Amino acid sequence: MISFTEENYLKIIYKLSAETESEISTNAVAELTQTKAASVTDMLRKLSEKQLVSYQKYQGVRLTDKGQSFALKVIRKHRLWEVFLVDKLGFNWDEVHEIAEQLEHIKSEELVRRLDEFLGFPQYDPHGDPIPDGYGRMPELGYKNLSEIAMNEDVIMMGVAKHSANFLQYLAKIGLNLGVSVNVQEINDFDKSMTIKIGGISQSFISHEVAKNLLVKSI
Amino acid sequence: MISFTEENYLKIIYKLSAETESEISTNAVAELTQTKAASVTDMLRKLSEKQLVSYQKYQGVRLTDKGQSFALKVIRKHRLWEVFLVDKLGFNWDEVHEIAEQLEHIKSEELVRRLDEFLGFPQYDPHGDPIPDGYGRMPELGYKNLSEIAMNEDVIMMGVAKHSANFLQYLAKIGLNLGVSVNVQEINDFDKSMTIKIGGISQSFISHEVAKNLLVKSI
């Protein structure tokens, strides 16, 4: 049996792995789990004994296939529940994260299957993140960060790489909803901030930090 | 903050309180929590310090108003989730208990409010148990056990006092669903078993043990 806490570690290691090629450091995990490095070391040894991660001391961690499959199941549940909260219960996209953090640990394969069906087999969660399938496979999207887009190229807003309520509320305020068209009008050399046109209508000035966290696809 | 485990103790003490007037014994709690009496003693002291129960050693426990209000909130969530699982996800009434045992601990007032609304403010769960309101008040039903009903009185099946999957499957098999009419045709003196007519059509022979766990109302 795999505990609530272990599931959280796996999920976090998975997310860190998605951003880097190399092994994940103890400190990086500690930061996201909101614990101390010493606690992480203990847990990594435990996960390693359970064959969920491969870990050599001082050398960082990596998920094993088994570990990744567990992580993806948790992420699948998290994202399905987010869809439920937004589509069925009418929550805003910035309100669902903490609740889904709890719901993702509910154990019942049948529940997940039925929830998926009830929601109409959604492919994306309310933030545009893809929902892994029941076999633990994550769809590849190939989205780009808005920060990599050239001036005047038309793109569509497809997702966010940052899920804090603050950030999501800010996006909602300037009209940056999923599906709207975005066009980079001007890029400032010194800080890479940019002026963008949203939905062909309104204009906004956004920082590089914001642009890096917006996922878009070319038309 | 009140823990998952503490919530379970409160819920169990509440349920035991509903059956007896007097204080609840340590052993009774131990049986339902599936722990040992010594563990219960520890927990009762802890709950007592938090003012959730009144407890004098060797004298049994009772919920305080505060403790009861917490217990009812957990029960409210449990029953609302059961309605969700049956009405929206299509589970059978004998399949939902364990899943709801997990879901009942999800913490979010707003979630409960919206779920309640989404389900159309149900008054009863799939087993006919009343759903406490948002203020922690449990509706009084005044249902009787079928075992107390006189011969030939027409009653309606309103709920069950036992929720094991086995029992519920048995009821479903003999057609004893919520809402059907029941008429006691014959009562055997020696063991109080009875023959009943269900829905005005089929006849079944049931034991006293079964009859005691069926909640009915007179027409």
Added chain:
DNA sequence: ACTTTTTTTTAGGTTAATCTAAAATTTATT
């Protein structure tokens, strides 16, 4: 009323997940 039995509590331990402080190792800097 006095034993015996049952129930409950206490005392002392265990496990999972955490912590702090010190030691070990790796990485970075000169």
Added chain:
DNA sequence: AATAAATTTTAGATTAACCTAAAAAAAAGT
């Protein structure tokens, strides 16, 4: 390459929830 800095691990504690075995209290039986 040697030293300094940063990271990671170990050692030893802590907390919540549990346990067993022994002691204490209450209840039951004679």
